Amino acid sequence: MYQGLLTRKYLTRKIMPLLSAVAVALCTAMVLVTWSVMGGFLNTLLTSGRAMMGDVKIEVSGVGFPYYDDLIERLEAHPDLVAAAPAVEWFGQIGLPYGRVAQAAVWGVDPERYARVTHYSDALHWRPIDTPTRRDTEGADPRLGPASEYFTGPGVRSWDSVLQRGLSLTAIDERTNEPVPGIALGIRLSGQSRPRPGWYEPTSRFAEDFLPFGGRVTLVVLPSDSQGRMIEPRARIVQVVNEIQSGIAQVDGQTAITRIDLMQDLLGMRGGERVIEPGGFRVEVDPVTGEERFVAPVTVSEPSRVTTVFVRGRDGLSMDAIVEATREATEAFIHANSSRPQGGLLRYLTLATWEEINAQFVAAVKKEIGLVLFLFSFISLTAVFLVWAIFWSMVNEKTKDIGILRAIGASRRGVAWLWLRYAVSIGVVGSALGLAISYLIVRNINEIHDWMDTALGLSIWDPSIYLFAKIPDEVDPLHAAVVGLGGVLAAIFGAMVPAIRAARMDPVRALRFE
Amino acid sequence: MSTLSKRDDQTPILEARDVRKTYRLGRVDVPVLKGASITAARGEWLAILGASGSGKSTMLHLLGGLDRPDASRGGKKGGEILYKGQPLRKMGARRLDRYRAADVGFVFQFYHLLPELTVMENVLIGAMVLHGRLGYRKRRDEIRARAEGLLKQVGLSERLRHRPVELSGGERQRVAVARALVNDPGVLLADEPTGNLDRASGGEVLESIASMRDEGRRTIVMVTHDASVAARADRVIELRDGLVVQKSALGGVGRAAAV
Ligand SMILES: Nc1ncnc2c1ncn2[C@@H]1O[C@H](COP(=O)(O)OP(=O)(O)OP(=O)(O)O)[C@@H](O)[C@H]1O
Ligand SMILES: [Mg+2]
Numbered sequence: 088m089y090q091g092l093l094t095r096k097y098l099t100r101k102i103m104p105l106l107s108a109v110a111v112a113l114c115t116a117m118v119l120v121t122w123s124v125m126g127g128f129l130n131t132l133l134t135s136g137r138a139m140m141g142d143v144k145i146e147v148s149g150v151g152f153p154y155y156d157d158l159i160e161r162l163e164a165h166p167d168l169v170a171a172a173p174a175v176e177w178f179g180q181i182g183l184p185y186g187r188v189a190q191a192a193v194w195g196v197d198p199e200r201y202a203r204v205t206h207y208s209d210a211l212h213w214r215p216i217d218t219p220t221r222r223d224t225e226g227a228d229p230r231l232g233p234a235s236e237y238f239t240g241p242g243v244r245s246w247d248s249v250l251q252r253g254l255s256l257t258a259i260d261e262r263t264n265e266p267v268p269g270i271a272l273g274i275r276l277s278g279q280s281r282p283r284p285g286w287y288e289p290t291s292r293f294a295e296d297f298l299p300f301g302g303r304v305t306l307v308v309l310p311s312d313s314q315g316r317m318i319e320p321r322a323r324i325v326q327v328v329n330e331i332q333s334g335i336a337q338v339d340g341q342t343a344i345t346r347i348d349l350m351q352d353l354l355g356m357r358g359g360e361r362v363i364e365p366g367g368f369r370v371e372v373d374p375v376t377g378e379e380r381f382v383a384p385v386t387v388s389e390p391s392r393v394t395t396v397f398v399r400g401r402d403g404l405s406m407d408a409i410v411e412a413t414r415e416a417t418e419a420f421i422h423a424n425s426s427r428p429q430g431g432l433l434r435y436l437t438l439a440t441w442e443e444i445n446a447q448f449v450a451a452v453k454k455e456i457g458l459v460l461f462l463f464s465f466i467s468l469t470a471v472f473l474v475w476a477i478f479w480s481m482v483n484e485k486t487k488d489i490g491i492l493r494a495i496g497a498s499r500r501g502v503a504w505l506w507l508r509y510a511v512s513i514g515v516v517g518s519a520l521g522l523a524i525s526y527l528i529v530r531n532i533n534e535i536h537d538w539m540d541t542a543l544g545l546s547i548w549d550p551s552i553y554l555f556a557k558i559p560d561e562v563d564p565l566h567a568a569v570v571g572l573g574g575v576l577a578a579i580f581g582a583m584v585p586a587i588r589a590a591r592m593d594p595v596r597a598l599r600f601e
Numbered sequence: 602m603s604t605l606s607k608r609d610d611q612t613p614i615l616e617a618r619d620v621r622k623t624y625r626l627g628r629v630d631v632p633v634l635k636g637a638s639i640t641a642a643r644g645e646w647l648a649i650l651g652a653s654g655s656g657k658s659t660m661l662h663l664l665g666g667l668d669r670p671d672a673s674r675g676g677k678k679g680g681e682i683l684y685k686g687q688p689l690r691k692m693g694a695r696r697l698d699r700y701r702a703a704d705v706g707f708v709f710q711f712y713h714l715l716p717e718l719t720v721m722e723n724v725l726i727g728a729m730v731l732h733g734r735l736g737y738r739k740r741r742d743e744i745r746a747r748a749e750g751l752l753k754q755v756g757l758s759e760r761l762r763h764r765p766v767e768l769s770g771g772e773r774q775r776v777a778v779a780r781a782l783v784n785d786p787g788v789l790l791a792d793e794p795t796g797n798l799d800r801a802s803g804g805e806v807l808e809s810i811a812s813m814r815d816e817g818r819r820t821i822v823m824v825t826h827d828a829s830v831a832a833r834a835d836r837v838i839e840l841r842d843g844l845v846v847q848k849s850a851l852g853g854v855g856r857a858a859a860v
Contacts, residue, residue, distance in 0.1 A: 088730075088732070088737050091734075092718070092722065092726065092729065093715070093717070093718075096717035097717060100717050488715055492730065493701070494667055494701060494707045494709075494713070495701065495702060495726070495727045495781075496698050496700075496701040496702020496703070496731055497702075497730050498698045598667075598713065
C-alpha cells in the first residue's frame, strides 16, 4: 500500500529513476528493432522465396525428365496439393540493346499453370495502378498515364493489355500478326533506370532504350541432348512483354521468364520422331546371300522433357505435409513410368523446398539473427547495471526514509518490496516507452532509410545484398511481448541487490544517517 | 478474563530491566547502557533526562523495538525490554514490526518526515504500513477522519496538502506527533521532541503532546537534556554513565493513577 504511494511519489519527483527508465527503453527498443527487422527479413525470405517457385520443386537439372504431364496429373489429384506447373530452367545470356549482355537464369514456363502455383501475376510490374501511392505520384510513374503513350506494338491498347501480354508471355509479331512467345525480364536485369536501390523509374520513353515498351532482346542458350552432351548454342530474338518485380533481388536482377515451348524448342527438349541414323536411305549388302537391299533410316520417338515441376500445397498445410504429399505422388509417378523410353532419367528426380535449396543461406541468416540478438541482449545488461547503480544511490539517498518506515512498523520484506515495486514501475514505463519507440522506428524504417539516403547520403540497406527492395517493417506482437517482459525483468534484476540491501539495513543506523 | 485484565493493569506497560547496550567501534567495545532499568506505568508521562551522549536515544530505540539489548554472554546478562510484561526479545520479526506499528509511536528530534509526501500522507502512511492494502482500503474513511482529527488537534488542519519543506520546524514536529498517534498506540516515545526548536514552538509541541495523553490513557516516554522540558512530565529519571542514577518526582504527580 505505502509502497504504491511512495513509488508514485518517487517516480514523479525524481530525475534519476526516469534516467533508468530511459535506459531500459533504449535497450528494449534496440533489441526489438533488430529482432523485428532481421526476423522480418527471414520471414520475407521464406515467403517470397516461395512466391516464384511454389512450395516444392521437383527436378532433374540439365537433361530434364519426360512424362511430366503424368506427374502433374498425379500431383494435382493429391488432396493435399493444389497445383503443379512444368518449367525448363536453364542458364542463358540476354543480348540487350547497344551490344550489352546480361547473364540470366532463364525459366521457360507455361504461364497459366505457373501463375496457379506461384505469385507470378502479382510480380508483373507493368499493369494498371488502381490506388496509386504517394511514391507513385511523386515519381510520376508512367503507369499513371495512358499505356498507348509508351507502347507502340500491335495488340497494346491499355495497361490491362500490357498486363495480359505478361500473363500470357505472348507478343504479336509485327510482320505476320501471329502470336509469338515473349519474354518477361527481371526488372533490374536490363540495367536501365535504377536511380537508387529499390526504385524503378523509366528515364526514357523510347522503346529502343526502354525494353518493356516493345523492345527486343536476343536470348542465347547452350543446349545439351538427352545424354547431357552440349550442342551448338541456340539464339532467338524475342519481344519483351513485361517485367518482373518480385522483391527478391536474385529474381529481379538475374532472371528472365519466357514460354516453356520456346525453351523446349531451343534446348531440344521438345519430343517427337527423330532420325538418329544420318544420311537418309542407304544400301546394305547381305553378308550371306550377297544381295543388296535398301535400309530405312532409324528413327526414335522421344518424349518431351522439362527440367522442373513446381508444386503448390494446400494453404495452411505444414511444409512437411506438402513435401510428404509431393513425395507420394512422385514415387507413384516414377514407379509407373520408369520402364518407358528415357524413363531411366526419372531416377534422378530430386525434390526440395525453397528453404532446402537455400538451406545454407537460410541457416546463416538464422544464425546471424541469433548472434545479433544475443549480442544486443548482452549489451542490454548495461541497462541492468544502470538500474543497479541508480537504485544503489537512491537507496543510499533514501536511507533515512527506510529508517523512518522501519520505525513506524514496516517489515524488511515490505521495504524490499518498495524498491522492487519501484523497479517494476520503472521497468514497465521504460519497456512501454521502448516498445513505442521501436514500433515507430520499425513501421517507418523505410521512410527513415530513404531520408538518410537523400539527406545524409547514407544507404545501409543494399537490396542486392539483402534480396529485398523493402526493409521489413512489421513488429511481431510476440517478440514485442518477450522484449517488453525482458525490459521489466532487467529492471527488477538491477534493483534486486539494492532492494535486499535496503531490507537488511539496521533501522537505528538508518535513522542516524546524515 | 477479569483477573487477567486486573493483572494487566498492574504490570507496567513498558519496562527496561537491567538493560545493557554495547557498541563495537573497531576492536573497542563502547558500553553505552550498563544495566539501566526504567518502568513506565500506564498513562504516565515519564521524562528521561541526560547529557548528550548518555544513551538516551539508545534507550528509546530499545524501548521501541528498533534495536535489541546486548545478547547475554557469559555471566553478563543483556537485560530485557518488556511490553505489558512480555519480553520483546521473544517476539518474532512480524510481531515486532506490528509492535512498532500499533503499540508504540515515535517522535524524533529531527522530525523524520518523508519529504515527498504531503502532511496528510505523512500521517496516513503509518496506518498504511499497519493495515496493508486491503485493511487500509476497508478502513480508509475512518483512518482519514482520525488523521484529520489529529492534525486539527495539533493545529495544522489548514496545511494538509503542504509538503514538509513548506513547514516550520515546530509545525513539522507536530505533524510527527500526529503521525506517531495515527494508529492510536498505547505508548508515545519522544526523542528530544523540542531539541531542535526555539522555546515558543517547543512549547507548542509539548502542548500537542500533552493534549494527546487521551485523558491519561496514553503513556509517554520522553527523552530530553533540558530539565525545563522534563519538568512537563509527571516523573523524571536521569540517565548517567549508562545507568539510571536518580529518580525524582519533579512534576509533582508521582504516578498517574491507572484507571
Ligand atoms: N551505531 C553506533 N556505533 C557506535 N557508537 C554509537 C552508535 N550509536 C550511538 N553510539 C554512541 O553511543 C552513545 C550514546 O548515543 P545516544 O545517541 O544514545 O546518546 P544521546 O543521549 O541520545 O545523545 P544526544 O543527546 O546527543 O542525542 C554516544 O556516545 C554515541 O557515540
Ligand atoms: Mg539522542
